[in-house]
Amino acid sequence: MTHSTAQDGSLALPRARPGAPALAAAFILALCAVAGLAGFVSVAPNRLASGQPLPLWVASGPAVTFALVALAGLIAGLALAPRRPDRPLLVALASAMLVLGLVAATGEAATRLVAEGASGGGRLTRVSLGPAFWIWLVVALLVFADATGRIAALKLRFLLVLGLAAGLGGLAASGRLADLSLAREFAVNRDIFVEAVATHLGLTFGGLLLALPAGIAIGAYAAARGRRAGALFAGLNLIQTIPSIALFALLIGPLTALTAALPALRALGLAGIGAFPALIALALYALLPVARAVAAxxxxxxxxxxxxxxxxxxxxxxxxxxxTLPLALPILLEMARVVLVQLIGLTVLAALIGAGGLGTFIFRGLGQTAADLVLLGALATIALALAAHLALGLLIGLARPQGAA
Amino acid sequence: MLLARPAAWVGALFLGLTFGMDRLAPLFSWLYPDLDRPVYTRAGFPELALSHALLAGSASLVATLIGIGAAVLATRRAGRAFAPSLQALTSIAQTFPPVAVLALAVPATGYGALPTLIALILYGLMPVTSATLAGLASVPAALREAADGSGFSPVARLWQVELPLAAPLILAGVRTSTIIGIGTATIGSTVGALTLGSPIIDGLSGSNPAYVLQGTVLVALFAIFVDLLFGEIERRLPRL
Amino acid sequence: MIRLDHLTKRYGATVAVDDVSLDIPAGAICALVGPSGAGKSTLLRLINRLIEPDGGCVQIGGAEAGTLPVVALRRRIGYVIQSVGLFPHWSVARNIATVPRLLGWETARIERRIDQLLDLVGLPPSLATRYPHELSGGQQQRVGVARALAAEPELLLMDEPFGAVDPVTRRTLQDALLEIQARTGTTIILVTHDVDEAVRLGTVIAFLSHGRLVQAASPAEMLRAPASAEVAAFFGGPRLGLRLLQTASAGERADFARTIAGEPVEAEAMLDEVVARMAAAGVTSLPVKDGQGRRGVISLDDVVAR
Structure with a gap:
């Protein structure tokens, strides 16, 4: 029983909602001041030393600071200004620009600070992202998400999200961010990272695929049985109740015994530790939402x-x-969305039982107190989950029959 | 009779194992003859269970209070402009994996119970908020009008009409939030919090399957026990 | 047109339809009535083979229904149900076009037909692009009728078609159905719980009880000579005579050789309305006028004459 309620994301909401994006104005105004004081980036002479926080105007200079604050002020002004039909679009565009500006500013600052460090003889200068940057970024992204959600046209919404993602990708590809410690960490681990993403997705989709036959069968049975299937769902719910890490670990014992007893399984490359228990655990988690959605x-x-x-x-x-299919499709896609998002998150834990995936970065980072490694794994996981959420939201929007109220 | 309910049995089993795990040492020695220390010793199981319960419980309490408060505010006249934003926010935030939230809290707060608590509260907020929003929205407009028509003050209407009617959905949200909390707290031991997950993590990294077994059984029983307890509370809510 | 020949359907030990034989002539409106559980809906669904009979057969236009391909058979038979069953994800036009599309009509022909049908059931053409949930209950029911009539079926089956709409709308829909039937000549078999509806719409009423056909007759015959106490009770018991007034119009009983002064009743008005007018005015005879402008007189004696 996890987050299967209210997964109706902003991108999938079919109607434009009225009301001022008051949140935008309130957040922007309150946080501009706070975020201005805290460290925007932090500079350390090497990987081990603790960093020295630099506020935005020190790190990026008055011109950039002024530009970013002006952009934030523009958003707040738009949010408070009299209502006009294109306001959500304008707010979304401005907040997307703010996101890109913030990220570009950190890259710019990093390049400058690293160059300064090099001229001062420090070749290992590391520039990492500070709390002020994160606060700014989160607020700007929230405003963007909120404003985008208020745009009625599904395609326009999707274009905006895609545009922002492309902008961020472009910034990263241009090399302007290369001197940030996060980017360096990525550059060092590029191959492992790509492999981890592939493993992660493989485990997620593998778990889902494994759950589908049983989930469909249980769902069909439940649909035929009506109320009497309650006990079945209670049983599946019990599985969801068991903390994920415990379920992963719980399977190691029995599966080790199983593969020891059946050499045929071992010949297939299955073992009590690694991908096999991870896939089974993920499939078990997916069983309830799949069965529920099929029944529905x-x-x-x-x-x-x-x-x-x-x-x-x-x-x-x-x-x-x-x-049947046109009427059931949105429900099935909604299921796929919930399950995929949930499984992408759970797959992180697969690293703990040696199955790899993005969790490897998180837990290695936690073990080595390397914040950038943690960040790399966590941000990538969140990005995957968000991408799944948004992509399926778009599909749901397209599949939703026009006639459905 | 509560004693006849599964919750009582699971609860008794959980407590029995928590306090009696040391006595089961011979069992674990027999199961895993190669191990020198067959029972987790870094901390006692009662201590682990208490710490786990406190962590999950306090986070759940804070999340419930803030979550219900935010949802109530967003459904009052003054806060109505925030409602769509709050809904969009919770739905986006629910896509964030708990482990990622937990891991992100570490650079900000350091290791230990604090990042776990922060992640637990943040993550626990969302189910409560969205459930409360849904619960309040499920109160028929006719009933709200009837309450207004019979002269309820806004506060009285909230307390005596809206919240009681929304209670089943809110409780379901708190249940979800708490169960997620117990699960996330388990992972909290990877960032240094002392929980029932500690034997699991230590066992996995130290190749001690006995520790893993002890931790998983206890934490699974704990989560199921709490879930069943919520089930008992739900059963006792007046049927509408 | 339709012949039910010793039709039987059993569910376990209960016999839902028990040896029913009935002839329904082309162009008739046959109202199936009877207490709940009498087997009316089952009988209807045996005709378009949503249910297969355990015994006997259905003949439609001389051909035995059981020998025809079931899908082709159903496309020749219109079907309207109480909950309408419009496809929620299709527009009104697409709903109406269901059977023509199944039959592979050309687009232009389908579009012409949609326009015709919207007109026939009294809906504005602008509704064609709407979706079912945007319509009122009465409008949905009209679309349901239009959809059933789309491929010019020789037979229309209706299962309590107007059961879920308010009395005023029901009356309007009944009038619309009578008008449509007059224009198309479609044979209609209609299940109803509403005695007034059966008397108003039916040219033949078939009374079923416990799966057996108790009586089949014209409304007037059935009311004058109910075959059993159950039938009599169903049609109103001691007040059954009042329903008889619904089976004939003023024009059928009036004397057009003379006239009297006063506000005339229309010749199409049913006798119950005439009696109501008399009671309200405190008189025993009223002037009558018909569509061609003829004038006449109807008296209480004419009303109660057999």
Whole structure:
């Protein structure tokens, strides 16, 4: 029983919502002052020494500071200004620019500070991101998400998100961020990182794929049985209740015994530790949402509608293709969204039982007190989860029948 | 009778194992004959359980109070402009994996119980907030009007009409939040918090399957026990 | 047109439809009535083979329904149900076009047909692009009828079609159905709980009880000579005679050879309305006028004459 409620993300909301983005104004105004004082980036002579925080105007100079504050002020002004139809779009564009500006500013500052450090004889100068940057970034992203969610046109929303992602990607690719410690950490670990992302996605989708047959069967059974399937769902819910790390670890014992007893399994490369228990644990977690969604999808079509279809002379295939599927698809996609987001997060723990994935970076970073490694793993995980959330949100928006209220 | 309910049995088993794990040493020696120390010794299991419960419990309490408060504010007239933002915020934030949130809290706060507590509160907030928003939205407009029509003050309407009617959904949110909290607290031992996850993590890194088994069984029983307790509370809510 | 021949359907030990034989002539409106659980809906669903019979057969236009391909058979038979069952993800036009599309009509022909049908059921053309949830209950029911009539079926089956709409709308829909039937000549078999609806719409009423056909007759015959106490009770018991007033119009009983002064009643008005007017005015005869401008008189004696 985890976050299966209210997964209706901002991108999937079909209607534009009225109301001032008051949150934007309040946040921006309050945080401008606070964030101005804390460290925007922090400079350390090497990886081990603790950093010295530099506020925005020291790190980036008055011109950049002024530009960023002006942009923030513009957003706040837009949010407070009289309502106009294109306001969400303007706020979204301005906040996207603020995000890009903030990131570019850290890169710029890093390049300058590293050059200064080098001229001073320190070749290992590290510039990491400070709390003020994170606060600014989070606020700007929240405002962006909020404003984007208020735009009615699904395609425009998607374009905005894609544009921001492309902008960030472009900044990273241009090499302007290369002197940040995070970017350096990435450069050092590039190959392992790519492999970790691939493993991570492999485990996530593998777990989902493994859960599908059983989940569909259970869901179909539950749909046929109606209320009497309650006990079945209670059982699946119990699995979701067990803390994820415990479920991962719990499987090691039995699966080790199993692979020891069955050489055929070992020949397939399955072992009690590593990917095998991770996949099983992920599949077990996915079972409940998959079964629930299948049951919901199968009961989503009103019986009268099905009877009308049959009575009008639709064949079974026509009924399935033209009626059941279109009405069930949004529910199934919503399921895929919840499950994927949940599994991407859970797969992090697979690293603890030797299955690899992005968790490797997080736990290695935690073990070595290397914040940038942790950041690399955590940010990548969040990015994957967000990408899954947004991509499926778009699909749901496209699949949602126009007639559905 | 509460004693006849599964919650009582699971609870008794959990407490029994927590306090009696040391006596099971022969069992673990028999199961894993190669191990020198078959029972976790870095801290006693009662201490681990208490620390785990305190961490998850206090975070859940804070998250519940803030979450309900935020959702109530966002549904009052003055805060209504914030409601869509709050909804969008919670739905986006729920995509953040708990482990990632936990890991991100470490650079900001250092190792130990504090980052775990922060992550637990942040993560626990979302289910409560969205459940409370849903619960308050589920109160029929006709009932709110009837309350206004019979002369309830806004506060009385909230306390006597809206919150009681929203209670089942809010409780479900608190249940979800608490269960996630217990799970996330378990992972908290990777950043130095003392919880029932500590034997699991130490066992995994030190190749001691007995520790892993002790930790997993206890933490699973704990989570199931708390979940069943919430089930008992839900059963006792008046049927509407 | 439709012949039910010793039709039987069993569910375990209960016999839902028990040896029912009935002839329904082309162009008739047959109202199936009876207490709940009498087997009316089951009988209806045996006709378009949503259910297969355990015994007997259905003949439609001389052909035995059981021998026809079921999908083709259903496309020849319109079907309207109480909960309408419109496809929620399709527009009104797409809903109406269901069977023509299944039959592979050309687009232009389908579009013409949609316009015709919207007109026939009395809906504005602007509704074509709307979705079912945007319509009122009465409008949805009209779309349901239009959808059932789309491919010019020879037979229309209706299962309590107007059961879920308010009395005023129901009355309007009944009028619309009578008008449509007059224009298209479609044979209609209609299940209803509403005695007034059966008397108003039916040219034949078939009374079922416990799966058996108790009586099949015109409304007037059935009211004059109910075959059993159950039938009599169903049609109103001691007040059954009042329903008889719904089976004939003023024009059928009036004397057009003379006239009297006063506000005339329309010749199409049913006798219950005439009696109501008399009771309200405290008189025993009223002037009548018909569509061609003829004038006449109807008296209480004419009303109660057999």
């Amino acid at each position: 999808a199968l009961t989503a079509v009103p019986p009268a509608t099905l009877e009308a279809g049959r009575a009008m002379g639709m064949t079974r295939t026509q009924l399935a293709r033209e009626v």
